Amino acid sequence: MDDRKNTIAGWALFAGIIALGAALLTGEIFHDDDFDSCTAGDGYCPSYVADASVPTGDVEAEQPIAFYLAQGDATRGESQFAKCQACHAINQGGANGIGPGLYNTMGNPIAGHAGYSYSDALAGKGGNWDWDNMNEWLKKPSAFAPGTKMSFAGLPDPQDRADIMLYMNQMGSGIAIPPPPPPVSEDEAAAEDAAADGDAQTAEDTNVELNEDEVEGTGDAGGVDVPEAQ
Known part of the structure; x- marks a missing residue:
């Protein structure tokens, strides 16, 4: 009876070791840093992250x-x-x-x-x-x-x-065909990109980070109704 219990315990321990090892291996392969790098655009983006982040079903905007x-x-x-x-x-x-x-x-x-x-x-x-x-x-x-x-x-x-x-x-009409819209020049495209970057920077500048002491209930004094450590 004791041998049977020992065998069951041994298998349970072995299964736990396998599960732990798989979790550690997955964490090594799929780093959170990889996803951060893709978001930050710092030049490193593994293919498995890039492929997963490609939007699907996007429809090109219709022209005039x-x-x-x-x-x-x-x-x-x-x-x-x-x-x-x-x-x-x-x-x-x-x-x-x-x-x-x-x-x-x-x-x-x-x-x-x-x-x-x-x-x-x-x-x-x-x-x-x-x-x-x-x-x-x-x-x-x-x-x-x-x-x-x-x-x-x-x-x-x-x-x-x-x-x-x-x-x-x-078929009997023959009205004038409108001219195609003028192509966007490189200067116009650059100006549009610069305007978009400027809007993004303005939005970023408005997000002011507060220091820990500036937030009510935080900082060295501790939280609300939290007694000082003895």
């Missing part, structure tokens, strides 16, 4: 539609328009279907196609189908005109939208 129009392709847009043909005709003289005909749409009034019964949401929108309005409409119709009867979810890719608009513009 003129940026995508400058590199757009009406031929690609014609292929993209295949998604619209179930509801819309775009040829000259094409009849209204589930949706209105889209020939000569760009540049003309919103909800202005003759003979089609538009929703109140779109009919009351006002304005013309310029590049910005058409871009927002194709991006998400329900956001552009809440209450519209158009059930199409929209095109999330701005380049797809630009391509379709270029194709639509060829």
Whole structure:
């Protein structure tokens, strides 16, 4: 009986030693200092920390539609328009279907196609189908005109939208294409970086650290209601 107890105790002690050793090994491999170095940006950042800290799911900020129009392709847009043909005709003289005909749409009034019964949401929108309005409409119709009867979810890719608009513009419209936005010069980029660094420094300067004696209830006098050591 004693031998059995000794055996169980021995195995328990061995398991404890293994667990302790694993914890120490993990601490040696994955140092807290490694994470601090990556945060501080002092030039040392182990790959296992860097890989874990890479943000996922980041979406590049969308540029103005003129940026995508400058590199757009009406031929690609014609292929993209295949998604619209179930509801819309775009040829000259094409009849209204589930949706209105889209020939000569760009540049003309919103909800202005003759003979089609538009929703109140779109009919009351006002304005013309310029590049910005058409871009927002194709991006998400329900956001552009809440209450519209158009059930199409929209095109999330701005380049797809630009391509379709270029194709639509060829089909009876021919309005002027906006010039692409000017590229950001090196001086402008440096100025933006300097402004960002200045804002960060200002925020850092406002964080004033208090000395231990300046915080109520701390310092040599001890905490609140703490008796002096005898």
